[in-house]
Amino acid sequence: MTLATARKRLKKPRPKPKPKRTSGAGGPGRVDHGAWFLVLPALIPILVLSVGPLLYGISLAFTDSQSGRTEPTQWIGTLNFQDLLHDTLFWESFRIGLLWAVGVTVPQFLLALGLALLLNEELRLRWLARALAIIPWAMPEVVVGIMWRIVYNPDAGILNETIRDLGLGDGRDWLSGLSTALPAVIVVGVWAGMPQTTVALLAGLQNTPRELHEAAAMDGAGAWRRFRTVTWPALKPVALAITALNFIWNFNSFALVYVLTNGGPGGRTRLPMLFAYEEAFRYGQFGYAAAMGCVMVAVISVILAVHLVGRLRGGDDA
Amino acid sequence: MKTRKGTRAGQYVALLGYLVFLAFPFLWLISTAFKPARELGSLHPTWLPRNPTLDNFRQAFDEQPLLDAALNSLVAALGAAVIAVLIATPMAYVMARHRTRLAKAATGWVVVSQAFPFVLVIIPLFLVLKNLRLINSVPGLIMVYVVWALPFALWMLVGYVRAVPAEMEEAAAVDGAGRLRTLVSITAPLLAPGIVATALFAFISAWNEFFFALVLLKTPEKQTLPVVLTHFIGAEGVADLGPLAAAAFLATLPSLVVFALIQKRITGGMLAGAVKS
Incomplete structure (x- = not known):
């Protein structure tokens, strides 16, 4: 939602042109001395610790930088990228990362939409749902991982116990099963990210004009029709922005899966971030890991661009 | 209906x-x-x-240096929250009140910084901090956390500044108050609740953060709570469930309490930001 609002704010003309500037000589497009003084304390750290490292990181991808080496690092052109192209382990990890990102983002969106629609109604236990929705949001990701490990625990976990109680068999070792590990961590990802998505969608819902809703109901439109014709068009910008952000965040996520499975079993849950982390800080291949980071950014940007352009264009007649 | x-x-x-x-x-x-x-x-x-x-709690404290870890987490989170808000508030003020190229660039950075995988930032940061001898030190971690908390802090604070009508500042100026005077006696009090909420949110984010702490803190006595918690899980992924659950539960309490305090303001602020148009 940050994206949507940011864009809205950038486009929006100022409500009232100020007749007088209290802020000295700062016309549009220029910053006066006072403003510089206000901006510098934040600008310097941003340049030194964010923008700089980012550019440095991209340039590292074209070097043979390694940890603990005494010889100076050298430019090696696109050699890292050529190696990556043939690194089947990396592409397998990339495939798992995409599966995970889509597998988390889509159910997360649908479930959050359902919850937001419910919270928008005058239901009685609303306050409780709002309070509970905080828990996944406020919890450290590491604790979320630990908590679900305990839920999934084959013996002492509640999941297998429930399955046994229902007479559905003995349950299984969810996180170490080759076929169950990825779905199991995806469920955790959905759980952990629901609150932010719900809050964003709820904000969008409260933005939809109530009168339109009532008018549509008068005309005899059913709930689904009302959703399609009134709610969804108003909600769409928020929905697009939050799914795009969720997709990025999920693709880049690390702590949850690190704690749950550490990439196992047999690499079945090794997300690209886990892969790059090991490459950089276990094997010390800084240049190669930086190249992985660049590829991740590039592919994600392309996917997002296609998604956003496609939705913005094609969705209008729906 | x-x-x-x-x-x-x-x-x-x-x-x-x-x-x-x-x-x-x-x-x-x-x-x-x-x-x-x-x-x-x-x-x-x-x-x-x-x-x-309560055995699990006792055992958890025996097995891992939880108190030291909590202290490290507290220092890192407090330091990051206070510094982030101190430097973000003036910048947010400029971004909200002046439509300059700089403000646009800053907004762009806020958005772009969300998209980059941490691995691309952490390797250079690791090298830079190593040269400054700030690896394995809480101050080094605070520096990273400040910049990491800035996008969201700026985002929230810009919203709060916009909510303070510029007309009020103008009225004060007409009454002869200088610029600094206006900021201190008119704008600051109105912004205070928003600043506190932003600081608390930055505090929770830093308290919960794992990836940077994992990479930058090497020795157990310097590590923060989330990193120490993972030590309960053995090399083969076998964990002593009781103490693990006890420690995890304790580590969550501060975030939950703080979040409960600011929940209305955070969600309310987001709602206001999205709804107002």
């Missing part, structure tokens, strides 16, 4: 489903934290501990 009875009932069933899905893992964590080792070893665990005990 009237809603049919059947629909209402369906809505309550759905809401109940959500409540269960959201709450049960946390309840299970709490239950596990208070169970004696014998119950955790038995095959049929119960929702409520049959013989609740």
